[in-house]
Amino acid sequence: GPKVLQIPSHQIIDMGQMVTLNCDPVSNHLYFYWYKQILGQQMEFLVNFYNGKVMEKSKLFKDQFSVERPDGSYFTLKIQPTALEDSAVYFCASSPPGTNTEVFFGKGTRLTVV
Amino acid sequence: SQWGEENLQALSIQEGEDVTMNCSYKTYTTVVHWYRQDSGRGPALIILIRSNEREKRSGRLRATLDTSSQSSSLSITAAQCEDTAVYFxxxxxxxxxxxxFGKGTSLTVIP
Structure with a gap:
């Protein structure tokens, strides 16, 4: 079935450094999402993205966060600078238009800020 | 917050038993999705129920939706070990x- 690919699967970074998480969404999908999950806890919505723009972002989407999808390539989440509390698994997802459709998730990138 | 009473909970049942997981929500929705998340993986859709449906079945899964009380449930009949996962x-x-997403239910099915 359709797959969302996330690269890398695990990243360790020093606090204060910049990190970019990459996502290759399903090819014909138009909506893209990032979610944050701390181990054993809820999937928390961060941001969604359509037609080159952020549609909605949550309070968790701090000023240090940014998203883009340059030239229809990877959908990226950039954190600059990183903080210890940014340590979590970040899931990328994509979907076609409409809320009666499935949202496809990647396997996640585990970010560890040290 | 979108959510009302649902809290992350852990359920442990014996193989072959039936189990029901509930969630309630605070704001209007036209659809409720149920996902399962296996350890180390992203969530995957298992059943979707629209606001004009009161019940939806898929194999051993049954979802209900009550828009008047803003609640939904997911039932698994004759649970098997491979049903062990977190359900959102x-x-x-x-x-x-x-x-x-709601906070989820961690289901463990014991052989």
Whole structure:
């Protein structure tokens, strides 16, 4: 079935450094999402993205966060600078238009800020 | 917050038993998605129920939706060990094409 690919699967970074998480969404999908999950806890919505723009972002989407999808390539989440509390698994997802459709998730990138 | 009473909970049952997981939500939605998340993986959709449906079945899964009480349930009949996972419900914000997840239920099926 359709797959969302996330690269890398695990990243360790020093606090204060910049990190970019990459996502290759399903090819014909138009909506893209990032979610944050701390181990054993809820999937928390961060941001969604359509037609080159952020549609909605949550309070968790701090000023240090940014998203883009340059030239229809990877959908990226950039954190600059990183903080210890940014340590979590970040899931990328994509979907076609409409809320009666499935949202496809990647396997996640585990970010560890040290 | 989109969510009302649902809290992350852990359920442990014996293989062959039936189990029901509940979620309630606070804001309007036209659809409830139920996802399962296996350890180390992203969530995957298992059943979707629309606001004009009161019940939806898929194999051993049964979802219900009560829009008047803003609640949904997911039942698994004759649970098997491979049903062990975390189950989330999600509601949709059609205006923003967005999906909000509840806290989930960690289900363990013991052989």
């Amino acid at each position: 419900c999600a509601t949709a914000n059609t205006g923003y094409q967005n999906f909000y």
